[in-house]
Amino acid sequence: MSSMTGPQFEDEVRRIARARWSSAAFDGAAIVDGRERDGIFVTDEMVHAIECTVLRTKAKAEEDCKKLAKLVKSLRSQYATRGVKGWFVTADEPTADQREAARPFNPDVQACSFQQFCAPLVDYREYFSLRSKYRFGSASDPQTGSIDLSHEPYVAVDLFDINNSQRNSFFDLAQSMRNSATRTLLLGDFGAGKSMTLREIFTSASKGYEKREFARFPIHLNLREHQGQTSVQESLERHARSIGFPNPSQLVRAWRGGFADILLDGFDEIASSGWAGFNKKLKDIRYSNVALIRNFVRETPFNSSILIAGRRHYFDSMSELRASLGTGLQFKETAIAEFTAEQAAEFLSRRRLSGKIPDWLPSRPLLLSYLMSWNVLQDDLVQLAEAPGWDYLLHRICEREAQLDIGLDGSTIRELIERLATIARTTGDGLGPFTRDDLAQAFTQVCEYAPQLGSDIALLRLPGIGNPSADDGTRSFIDQDLADTARAGDVARFIIDPFDGSNSQVLTVQGGLGDIGAAVAALVLKDMDIRSGSLRTALEKVRTSALAENGCLGPDIFKVAQLMGTALDGQPVHISSAYCDEIQLSNDDPDMSSVLFRDCVIQSLTIESETSDKNIPTFKNCLIGFLQGRASAKDLPSDRFDGCAIEEYSAWASTTSGFMHLDVPPGLRVLLSILKKLFLQAGSGRQSSSLFRGIDQRARHYVPQVLQLLAFEGLANELNIAGKSIWVPIRKESSRARSILASPNTSTDVLVIKCKVLV
Structure with missing residues (x-):
């Protein structure tokens, strides 16, 4: 309070006095006996006289207390039936000299600090x-x-x-x-x-x-x-x-x-x-x-x-x-803002943990705390697997939402988010939007009754769902990884019981499961000991359903089976008239030789080196946009590819880890990794943080430089969505990106030349 001027302090004391003695709300400064008084407040039982000061001198205190004592005596004669009390209010705690100045006039004059004067308002x-x-x-x-x-x-x-x-x-x-x-x-x-x-x-x-x-x-x-x-x-x-x-x-x-x-x-x-x-x-x-x-x-x-x-x-x-x-x-x-790297490190160190936070994990205090409570954050934090991490986080996030006391438990809230993720998969980018009718429909399907009192809160504040760009009442997922985690729910439920009509909407999905979603579904099904027979039954149900035509559910189930390590050999299994963003075949896959993709559209098919031809599916009359791992039709096993139209080939295929081991300059290795993620993997864009994944520590400082070059050369744009940096590929440059990926050592593209000399 000492920063106030004298008049300002007087105004503040009078304001508090009016709050303390509300019946005297219109009282204040007054002239008594020809002298100006800082405040006189008359109530039904008491009269309160006030002198206040921001000064701390003994002389000022003695002058004010004498003046106040004389005023109290004068007011007693005027208000004979009421008590009268004088208040000497100081801006700061009264000094010993100030208290001593008031002592001779006790109890008529009370010396107190501004805080003490305010205290009766509230304990x-x-x-x-x-x-x-x-x-x-x-x-x-x-x-x-x-x-x-x-x-x-x-x-x-x-x-x-x-x-x-x-x-x-x-x-x-x-x-x-x-x-x-x-x-x-x-x-x-x-x-x-x-x-x-x-x-x-x-x-x-x-x-x-x-x-x-x-x-x-x-x-x-x-x-x-x-x-x-x-x-x-x-x-x-x-x-x-x-x-x-x-x-x-x-x-x-x-x-x-x-x-x-x-x-x-x-x-x-x-x-x-x-x-x-x-x-x-x-x-x-x-x-x-x-x-x-x-x-x-x-x-x-x-x-x-x-x-x-x-x-x-x-x-x-x-x-x-x-x-x-x-x-x-x-x-x-x-x-x-999300934690910076320094803040995240401080957050961990204060809890006696160290190490690097996984790149896939948003640096939010709640999510870090949840993983700590799971006892999975050890010295080598980066080894924490993405799919089980997101599965656990979605579980904890939904349990937290249930604490709002809206009549929904955590598992119901999770299923509601998962159903909305399925609805969002019928849209262009798989994130939405969905309308208020979609919200009501999802709620009714999951809860088996229409939204009621309190349900509006659950629907309007679901985690990971918001309105990144719309002003029309619609909602979309704002977190790509959380959305992909949620997509796994209905897929897993369909595989468990493909004849449950309440989950039929998953048959209509258009955008495929991402790596996280497929891995989460595989985790759930493995925990329930789901085996090959259930996967076969689910694929047969998809094949015979008119709802699934041109959908992605069949390829989703195939991808989940791969990650489960469950072979689909023996009797033929058909995936017909489906659309698929990406299929990756490797030598680590289980035997998928009985699977037949017929009349499907496959955006990207990767056959990694050393993959055995005898274990891969058969593709008949399929349209394949880009085939990695084979140079031409002559490189393909004739008994596995029948009547397929393949628009473009690449003679080799690699993972991000493979790129990092190529004998090329490090800036070029980073370029190849980013081009693969932007142009060859499913999805319409990538968060900046995801572009660092799989790149070793020594090469990570090249990522921002490479991104600047991509933007300058017109291959990618940076967008800011919901406060997050998202890099989106310029699709008309796809052929240029694939040309670089196909021949990085011999390419004369200016982008390659610039990346080779980065330091």
């Missing part, structure tokens, strides 16, 4: 004690589920302004709330650390207030606990009762007086008072859900800070978010 020590023992949003120990996080070290996350991408720190936000009245939106995807950040801000602010470094104390609300509420007063009173605070009215009074900062966690977690069977527009539902937040924004005094946190993709657009929350231009809009 902040008891509030802090009770609040710190209660849950902070979704923050909990990932291993035990305990809400006691006193032992959990916090690593400060970086924040960035979503309007200009300027990077800030957690400390900047905490400091701005301390020094001035700020209004902030804190946005982030699931697991980014929103609740932990708000908990840390609350803890920091409460300690600062107790040390008299902060003029306002924090009030933290879990919005999930205020379903259907619109009144700020009622929400504060419910919050007080929830934590066991005995004087709810104190919180209301402190808030109205501008003596408290408000932290609101989880705007995406408030359910509407009614679902109305999706008859209402989702936009209207969201607007109705957050009425309480609009009232907080509208009614909170402007000299208090407000911090509102929630999932970035809950709303269709930032304009809808601003209109629904009532934030407008006065709010600073920030988002939580």
